[in-house]
Amino acid sequence: MRIITNPDNFKEGKFDLCAKVADFLGNDYKPTHIVLDNNSYEQNKNILDEFRDIAFAWTPDRPRENVPIYLRNIMDDPKCNCLVWISKKALAFDDALFAWVIAHELRHVYQSRKEYPVKCIKDRIKKLRKEQHYKNLPSSLLNASEIDAEVCGLTTIMEIFGREKAIEFLSAGSLRRCPSESYAKALQDVAKECY
Numbered sequence: 001m002r003i004i005t006n007p008d009n010f011k012e013g014k015f016d017l018c019a020k021v022a023d024f025l026g027n028d029y030k031p032t033h034i035v036l037d038n039n040s041y042e043q044n045k046n047i048l049d050e051f052r053d054i055a056f057a058w059t060p061d062r063p064r065e066n067v068p069i070y071l072r073n074i075m076d077d078p079k080c081n082c083l084v085w086i087s088k089k090a091l092a093f094d095d096a097l098f099a100w101v102i103a104h105e106l107r108h109v110y111q112s113r114k115e116y117p118v119k120c121i122k123d124r125i126k127k128l129r130k131e132q133h134y135k136n137l138p139s140s141l142l143n144a145s146e147i148d149a150e151v152c153g154l155t156t157i158m159e160i161f162g163r164e165k166a167i168e169f170l171s172a173g174s175l176r177r178c179p180s181e182s183y184a185k186a187l188q189d190v191a192k193e194c195y
């Protein structure tokens with residue numbers, strides 16, 4: 001796995017943290033390339049919408065048109081069969097949230113290679129949705145592959161930053177997909193019941 005920065009002389013502490021998260025998770029999680037992109041594409045409408053998001057995972061069956069030229073060169077490398085792109089916005093997150101984003105995206109890489117507990121997650125979410133406390137969570141957040149990736153974010157920061165820091169992080173409403181307490185609780189419940 002290679003971690004590439006754009007521009008290539010751009011170096012900062014997040015590089016090491018990214019490597020640490022990937023090493024912690026192991027080989028099944030590692031794409032061939034992780035790109036830490038410090039450019040902003042907010043104003044550039046010729047570039048795909050994904051580049052205005054936080055992060056994404058890419059495989060060669062997905063589009064390679066309308067991507068930044070430096071990235072097109074990486075995508076065209078025959079050795080590149082899986083790439084995780086990380087935005088400038090994510091690079092500006094604090095360490096715990098950044099590690100969460102990396103772990104989330106690397107779990108999508110894992111999901112493309114290995115089984116994960118889809119059925120347990122679906123059953124658990126269905127059960128939780130019947131409880132008053134979880135009723136207001138939008139169903140768009142509760143897709144099994146996304147919940148699995150979020151649980152990977154949660155367990156990773158628990159291991160790297162410690163349980164206490166992770167709980168503090170969750171109760172501060174720091175999660176980018178949904179800051180609500182019931183969402184954080186649902187993730188903790190699935191983490192306990194399905195892994």
Ligand SMILES: [Zn+2]
Nearest residue numbers: 104108146149
């Ligand atoms: Zn995701």
